[in-house]
Amino acid sequence: MTNPSILILAGDGIGPEVMAEVRKVIDWYGNKRDLAFDVSEDLVGGCAYDKHGTPLHDDTMAKAQEVDAVLLGAVGGPKYDALDFSVKPERGLLRLRKEMDLYANLRPAQCFDALADFSSLKKDVVAGLDIMIVRELTSGIYFGEPRGIIKEGNERVGINTQRYTESEIARVARSAFELARKRGNKVCSMEKANVMESGILWRDVVTEVHAAEYPDVELSHMYADAGAMQLCRWPKQFDVIVTDNLFGDLLSDAAAMLTGSLGMLPSASLGAPMDNGRPKALYEPVHGSAPDIAGQGKANPIACVLSFAMALRYSFDQGAEADRLEKAVETVLADGKRTADLLGEDGVTPVTTAEMGDAIVAALEASL
Ligand SMILES: NC(=O)C1=CN([C@@H]2O[C@H](COP(=O)(O)OP(=O)(O)OC[C@H]3O[C@@H](n4cnc5c(N)ncnc54)[C@H](O)[C@@H]3O)[C@@H](O)[C@H]2O)C=CC1
Ligand SMILES: CC(C)CC(=O)C(=O)O
Numbered sequence: 216m217t218n219p220s221i222l223i224l225a226g227d228g229i230g231p232e233v234m235a236e237v238r239k240v241i242d243w244y245g246n247k248r249d250l251a252f253d254v255s256e257d258l259v260g261g262c263a264y265d266k267h268g269t270p271l272h273d274d275t276m277a278k279a280q281e282v283d284a285v286l287l288g289a290v291g292g293p294k295y296d297a298l299d300f301s302v303k304p305e306r307g308l309l310r311l312r313k314e315m316d317l318y319a320n321l322r323p324a325q326c327f328d329a330l331a332d333f334s335s336l337k338k339d340v341v342a343g344l345d346i347m348i349v350r351e352l353t354s355g356i357y358f359g360e361p362r363g364i365i366k367e368g369n370e371r372v373g374i375n376t377q378r379y380t381e382s383e384i385a386r387v388a389r390s391a392f393e394l395a396r397k398r399g400n401k402v403c404s405m406e407k408a409n410v411m412e413s414g415i416l417w418r419d420v421v422t423e424v425h426a427a428e429y430p431d432v433e434l435s436h437m438y439a440d441a442g443a444m445q446l447c448r449w450p451k452q453f454d455v456i457v458t459d460n461l462f463g464d465l466l467s468d469a470a471a472m473l474t475g476s477l478g479m480l481p482s483a484s485l486g487a488p489m490d491n492g493r494p495k496a497l498y499e500p501v502h503g504s505a506p507d508i509a510g511q512g513k514a515n516p517i518a519c520v521l522s523f524a525m526a527l528r529y530s531f532d533q534g535a536e537a538d539r540l541e542k543a544v545e546t547v548l549a550d551g552k553r554t555a556d557l558l559g560e561d562g563v564t565p566v567t568t569a570e571m572g573d574a575i576v577a578a579l580e581a582s583l
């Protein structure tokens with residue numbers, strides 16, 4: 216039997232730094248759990264532009280379509296800010312998501328007990344928090360046409376289009392309802408049906424899918440601005456939140472801070488099942504390339520490590536090993552290990568990115 220295949224696209228900025236720690240974890244599984252993966256690496260984002268003049272080479276795109284899972288670090292950075300929009304690093308990531316048809320982006324926000332004091336909210340508001348944001352990932356305003364910057368009279372006009380079809384809304388709604396059934400059985404759908412036609416359609420379709428296929432799941436609706444407020448006020452009222460591409464992007468960064476840091480939030484981007492019954496999948500931290508700390512050994516690798524835990528769960532049918540890895544992260548945090556982003560003012564010396572990765576591997580080892 217061949218090993219499951221993984222394509223690593225570490226990308227730019229802190230991407231390669233956090234991915235180096237995931238490599239340690241992957242190697243540990245190969246050596247200690249008889250869970251070997253065929254790992255290949257390639258370029259995406261600014262580093263791909265530097266080499267090929269495009270943020271995603273066609274060969275890389277083809278490889279991504281073939282493997283069992285893609286692990287991505289992050290893309291972008293100030294070096295590429297002035298590039299033409301068509302070759303910006305971020306466009307490489309958007310192309311991957313679109314062409315792999317990864318429509319359901321799962322962004323779990325869980326607050327580890329050891330970090331409940333550190334969250335930007337009060338301890339009782341976040342302790343035990345476990346919510347799942349399901350963000351639509353392949354449509355909406357990041358992809359809609361027309362788009363561009365045009366000249367109108369004497370001034371420029373920037374245009375983006377929010378566009379959703381019924382089927383795009385229905386399939387991500389189903390992902391959210393299916394997940395809810397395995398969790399707290401509640402879905403809150405967020406849009407702005409008060410001011411956007413796409414929001415009206417979103418609400419209608421989610422309501423129809425619910426009535427026809429998931430009447431056992433509790434469904435509520437919220438305008439996304441009020442949802443942002445409720446996420447900060449009392450996040451534990453939510454179980455699964457389903458929302459569009461733009462609102463999901465914003466709400467998940469906000470949810471990250473409930474857990475302590477943007478460096479804590481993993482994600483899984485899932486598409487339709489392949490021939491083997493597993494979804495097409497890409498796993499990546501929610502954060503970006505963090506140019507302000509890149510190259511300094513300060514990046515928190517936990518979001519990327521937890522993204523690999525999601526790969527173990529959703530792509531490789533290794534739920535128990537995913538639990539083991541999440542537990543290892545919990546142990547390391549309970550032991551007081553903190554990267555700089557998780558430090559308060561109490562004078563604790565931060566660990567480096569590599570030290571955090573080593574500590575996670577040591578905790579895995581101790582779990583045997
Ligand atoms: N999926 C991706 O590849 C994403 C790429 N980006 C790109 O990244 C670049 C920088 O964007 P920003 O808005 O600064 O967002 P960012 O997520 O890179 O950073 C925001 C803040 O969070 C901190 N941070 C992020 N990840 C961290 C980690 N693992 N450990 C410790 N601190 C961490 C950063 O130091 C920074 O202060 C841009 O080019 C942007 O387009 C942004 C978001 C997602
Ligand atoms: C490059 C952006 C589209 C990525 C982003 O901010 C995200 O997906 O969270």
Ligand SMILES: [Mg+2]
Pocket residue numbers: 464465468501
């Ligand atoms: Mg984002």
